Amino acid sequence: MQITVTVNGEETTGDVEPRLLLVHYLRVNLGLRGTHWGCDTSNCGACTVWLDGVPVKSCTTLAVQADGHQVRTVEDLDAGGALDPVQEGFIQEHGLQCGFCTPGMLMTARALLDANPDPDAATIREAISGNLCRCTGYENIVRAVRWAAEHAAAEVTA
Amino acid sequence: MTTVEAPLSTAGNPIGFGRMIRKEDARFVRGQGNYVDDINLPGMLHGAVLRSPYAHARIVSIDTTAAAAQPKVRAVITGKILETLNLAWMPTLSGDVQSVLATDKVRFQGQEVAFVVAEDLYAARDALELIDVEYEPLPPVVDARKALAADAPLIRDDLEGRTDNKIYDWEAGDAELCDEVFARAEVVVAEDIVYPRVHPAPMETCGSVAHMDKVTGKLTIWTTTQAPHAHRTLYAIVAGLPEHKIQVISPDIGGGFGNKVGIYPGYVCSIVGSIVTGAAVKWVEDRSENLMSTSFARDYHMHGEIAATREGKILGLRVNVLADHGAFNGVAQPTKFPAGFFHIFTGSYDYPAAHCKVTAVYSNKAPGGVAYACSFRITEAAYLVERMVDCLAFELHIDPAELRMKNLLRPEQFPYTTPTGWEYDSGDYPRALRESMRIAGYEELRREQAERRANPSDTTPLMGIGLSFFTEGVGAGPRKHMDILGLGMADGCELRVHPTGKAQLRLSVQTQGQGHETTFAQIVSHVTGIPPEDIEVIHGDTDNTPFGLGTYGSRSTPVSGAAAAVAAQRVKEKARIVAGAALECSPDDLEWEHGRWHVKGDPEQGKTMQELAMTAHGALELPEGVEGHLDASVVYNPPNLTYPFGAYICVVDVDPQTGVVTVRRFIAVDDCGPRINPMIVEGQVHGGLADGVGMALMEVMAFDEDGNHLGGSFMDYLLPTSMECPSWELGETVTPSPHHPIGAKGVGESATVGSPAAIVNAVLDALQIRQADMPLTPASVWRAMQGRPIRPDLAVE
Numbered sequence: 001m002q003i004t005v006t007v008n009g010e011e012t013t014g015d016v017e018p019r020l021l022l023v024h025y026l027r028v029n030l031g032l033r034g035t036h037w038g039c040d041t042s043n044c045g046a047c048t049v050w051l052d053g054v055p056v057k058s059c060t061t062l063a064v065q066a067d068g069h070q071v072r073t074v075e076d077l078d079a080g081g082a083l084d085p086v087q088e089g090f091i092q093e094h095g096l097q098c099g100f101c102t103p104g105m106l107m108t109a110r111a112l113l114d115a116n117p118d119p120d121a122a123t124i125r126e127a128i129s130g131n132l133c134r135c136t137g138y139e140n141i142v143r144a145v146r147w148a149a150e151h152a153a154a155e156v157t158a
Numbered sequence: 159m160t161t162v163e164a165p166l167s168t169a170g171n172p173i174g175f176g177r178m179i180r181k182e183d184a185r186f187v188r189g190q191g192n193y194v195d196d197i198n199l200p201g202m203l204h205g206a207v208l209r210s211p212y213a214h215a216r217i218v219s220i221d222t223t224a225a226a227a228q229p230k231v232r233a234v235i236t237g238k239i240l241e242t243l244n245l246a247w248m249p250t251l252s253g254d255v256q257s258v259l260a261t262d263k264v265r266f267q268g269q270e271v272a273f274v275v276a277e278d279l280y281a282a283r284d285a286l287e288l289i290d291v292e293y294e295p296l297p298p299v300v301d302a303r304k305a306l307a308a309d310a311p312l313i314r315d316d317l318e319g320r321t322d323n324k325i326y327d328w329e330a331g332d333a334e335l336c337d338e339v340f341a342r343a344e345v346v347v348a349e350d351i352v353y354p355r356v357h358p359a360p361m362e363t364c365g366s367v368a369h370m371d372k373v374t375g376k377l378t379i380w381t382t383t384q385a386p387h388a389h390r391t392l393y394a395i396v397a398g399l400p401e402h403k404i405q406v407i408s409p410d411i412g413g414g415f416g417n418k419v420g421i422y423p424g425y426v427c428s429i430v431g432s433i434v435t436g437a438a439v440k441w442v443e444d445r446s447e448n449l450m451s452t453s454f455a456r457d458y459h460m461h462g463e464i465a466a467t468r469e470g471k472i473l474g475l476r477v478n479v480l481a482d483h484g485a486f487n488g489v490a491q492p493t494k495f496p497a498g499f500f501h502i503f504t505g506s507y508d509y510p511a512a513h514c515k516v517t518a519v520y521s522n523k524a525p526g527g528v529a530y531a532c533s534f535r536i537t538e539a540a541y542l543v544e545r546m547v548d549c550l551a552f553e554l555h556i557d558p559a560e561l562r563m564k565n566l567l568r569p570e571q572f573p574y575t576t577p578t579g580w581e582y583d584s585g586d587y588p589r590a591l592r593e594s595m596r597i598a599g600y601e602e603l604r605r606e607q608a609e610r611r612a613n614p615s616d617t618t619p620l621m622g623i624g625l626s627f628f629t630e631g632v633g634a635g636p637r638k639h640m641d642i643l644g645l646g647m648a649d650g651c652e653l654r655v656h657p658t659g660k661a662q663l664r665l666s667v668q669t670q671g672q673g674h675e676t677t678f679a680q681i682v683s684h685v686t687g688i689p690p691e692d693i694e695v696i697h698g699d700t701d702n703t704p705f706g707l708g709t710y711g712s713r714s715t716p717v718s719g720a721a722a723a724v725a726a727q728r729v730k731e732k733a734r735i736v737a738g739a740a741l742e743c744s745p746d747d748l749e750w751e752h753g754r755w756h757v758k759g760d761p762e763q764g765k766t767m768q769e770l771a772m773t774a775h776g777a778l779e780l781p782e783g784v785e786g787h788l789d790a791s792v793v794y795n796p797p798n799l800t801y802p803f804g805a806y807i808c809v810v811d812v813d814p815q816t817g818v819v820t821v822r823r824f825i826a827v828d829d830c831g832p833r834i835n836p837m838i839v840e841g842q843v844h845g846g847l848a849d850g851v852g853m854a855l856m857e858v859m860a861f862d863e864d865g866n867h868l869g870g871s872f873m874d875y876l877l878p879t880s881m882e883c884p885s886w887e888l889g890e891t892v893t894p895s896p897h898h899p900i901g902a903k904g905v906g907e908s909a910t911v912g913s914p915a916a917i918v919n920a921v922l923d924a925l926q927i928r929q930a931d932m933p934l935t936p937a938s939v940w941r942a943m944q945g946r947p948i949r950p951d952l953a954v955e
Contacts (some may be wrong), residue, residue: 034189
């Protein structure tokens with residue numbers, strides 16, 4: 001099938017099998033390797049990307065479902081040249097170790113902050129509960145998202 | 159000695175120890191990590207493994223005709239083809255053999271049967287469906303307790319002369335002394351305790367990209383390995399390839415936890431696929447393959463007995479273990495210790511009598527056993543002793559904190575030789591326990607619990623407080639006592655300081671998220687004064703790093719960290735000689751301050767490390783016998799293990815109507831010696847505590863009576879999320895290792911070792927019962943509350 005998907009603001013086209021997973025379209029067809037494949041069953045969230053602004057698990061989304069839609073991946077977070085505050089927060093608060101879950105976590109966290117710029121810890125925990133991490137025990141991820149919330153707010157105030 | 163605040167470099171990083179953001183993170187937060195599945199080579203093909211649907215079955219025939227006829231399929235490899243290459247079987251890390259692709263029988267569900275190489279992953283997977291395998295099902299051994307029954311099916315009929323499923327009997331300690339002590343003890347408490355089969359389940363599954371260059375004869379394999387050098391040697395042995403023509407590259411690794419220590423059939427198949435097709439072949443397993451076929455952990459069925467006085471003075475501990483090793487004995491551990499370091503089970507307490515006997519058996523389950531941050535089975539040992547101490551406290555009606563304090567080793571007893579022969583190097587255990595109780599507000603917690611118990615209701619959560627105190631033993635060797643398949647457990651390290659004073663450090667160990675690129679730069683910085691941002695850490699590539707045994711058993715800092723410190727010390731001492739030549743004085747007249755050698759009493763007359771690096775590479779005449787340049791190469795053979803320890807307290811609430819456990823608080827006081835980067839240490843502890851929540855409350859690899867795996871996806875094998883984990887509360891004490899160059903002890907596995915017992919003890923304290931096995935799922939807790947505890951690892955009762 002011929003599909004046209006806008007990925008990170010750029011139009012992409014592909015002739016794909018209807019069964020092709022979105023994660024493979026991004027990773028193999030487009031070479032966007034920041035989106036990871038972790039579990040096949042929507043449980044781990046390593047493959048989280050945005051579809052029309054909403055986080056989805058790209059391992060259980062077909063590429064054809066994205067036809068005519070907007071996809072955003074981790075590679076777009078620092079598109080302006082500067083790191084997104086949520087990326088900076090993960091660095092500052094040690095919100096990552098092996099880095100494999102990180103792109104999915106970042107996309108989930110960015111979506112949360114766009115909807116709720118000042119979430120408390122409980123809200124953050126609920127928001128990231130569809131993203132598994134085996135390294136951090138989550139505490140520093142919560143702190144990283146808080147860091148992003150606080151520093152985004154500071155920038156606005158400044 | 160405590161961690162001293164280091165001066166900052168111009169980039170704002172500590173010159174030496176201290177909190178420093180990680181060098182690794184810049185690439186990871188941009189999605190620019192380079193994991194095995196990110197490796198793409200021109201013309202690369204894709205492999206997929208056909209796996210057995212049966213736990214135990216004879217292979218009657220395999221017909222690959224239809225699969226091989228598919229247009230995108232380039233090769234279909236079976237065990238019969240591997241036999242012609244003498245590759246159908248490979249050695250395991252425990253001196254057994256393991257089937258690469260099954261030839262005679264399949265021995266666990268998920269075992270590798272055939273390998274398809276195709277132009278893309280989808281085509282490879284499609285072709286698997288077209289392979290026709292005729293199986294003749296055989297009765298499986300699922301319950302380890304039945305593996306040695308007279309009528310048990312023989313699993314390993316491939317091994318000549320074998321008539322039963324026993325792998326070994328092994329014991330440690332003094333059985334006779336135990337008999338004496340137990341016979342006259344006032345109190346003996348016995349308990350059956352299962353540490354169920356669990357899985358490390360790193361977020362990245364296992365995989366490899368193999369490329370055999372037919373012209374040069376060189377094999378390059380990018381692979382998920384925690385031990386690239388050991389793998390290179392093993393590939394040389396397995397495949398008969400010349401070792402100097404093998405390059406193992408371990409790129410970024412998405413978590414290991416022991417899952418990526420061994421060599422899996424898929425890796426070997428990708429190599430064979432490349433040899434057969436002439437192209438590079440990528441194989442990356444999916445999650446079900448990871449959970450069903452790669453190295454599990456634990457599966458220890460323990461019977462413990464603890465002897466004590468009525469006042470609670472522990473006199474002895476003995477344990478019988480039935481160990482389920484799966485279909486092949488593939489455990490990764492030092493050769494002398496078939497049960498790993500389980501015989502450290504005497505724990506952190508002072509008593510004379512101890513004995514353990516471990517019987518290992520084959521079963522129709524995946525091989526493995528030493529994984530999941532277990533420190534070579536210290537997880538099982540720590541869980542056993544900490545549960546037995548709580549069982550004793552339960553029977554004696556003594557507060558478990560008081561009972562522990564009464565029996566902990568005292569600081570003046572170190573170095574302390576345990577009844578089973580370990581020499582604990584250092585420790586102040588009562589201080590760590592007191593610190594954890596202070597942070598927890600232990601007395602106040604017990605008061606709150608008493609109030610709740612005095613006013614119970616159907617809806618008031620049952621409150622439980624659980625403790626554990628663990629002693630870890632990490633940093634294997636020494637090499638004279640510890641080897642894996644004959645490879646001594648020592649690690650090399652090379653430090654090169656370039657003329658401009660920038661440095662490269664080459665390590666044999668391999669990070670899987672622990673932050674080696676940062677921590678090891680800080681170790682060198684601490685010794686040499688070179689800013690950490692000027693030190694590049696190179697690892698995970700056998701062509702570009704010195705030999706060593708790799709990262710597992712929390713051995714990176716204790717072994718390679720020591721190697722890096724010694725290399726840095728040698729560089730610093732050489733710089734002193736160079737400084738003496740440059741300043742025209744004796745090196746003995748120089749002293750070191752802030753990254754600079756200067757003349758004693760005349761700080762103006764000095765040279766920085768950077769100036770000395772240029773001088774060392776320059777034209778200055780150096781003293782007789784002193785070569786130029788500023789490099790050092792070290793092989794570090796540890797004189798002993800290091801022994802980190804910790805005191806953990808967990809507070810849980812149990813819903814009396816549903817059995818749901820909520821971890822309300824978790825306090826972890828760890829002593830790993832000086833903390834090179836406290837931020838990274840805390841992150842390591844956080845991760846291990848989450849492992850504890852997973853194992854204590856959620857994770858189990860269960861099987862039905864036919865040997866069907868009931869945990870083959872993350873829908874069934876439950877990992878803790880952000881919702882199950884509390885906000886961890888950490889504390890520290892610092893007792894440096896006396897034999898490690900910088901006193902550091904390693905911390906990667908401490909929390910995984912120490913935390914499960916604290917959580918289980920807390921839940922059982924809430925229920926006011928003595929014993930129930932992990933995982934304490936709502937169903938399991940509810941059944942325990944009804945007085946009908948279950949075996950969560952078996953689907954059958």
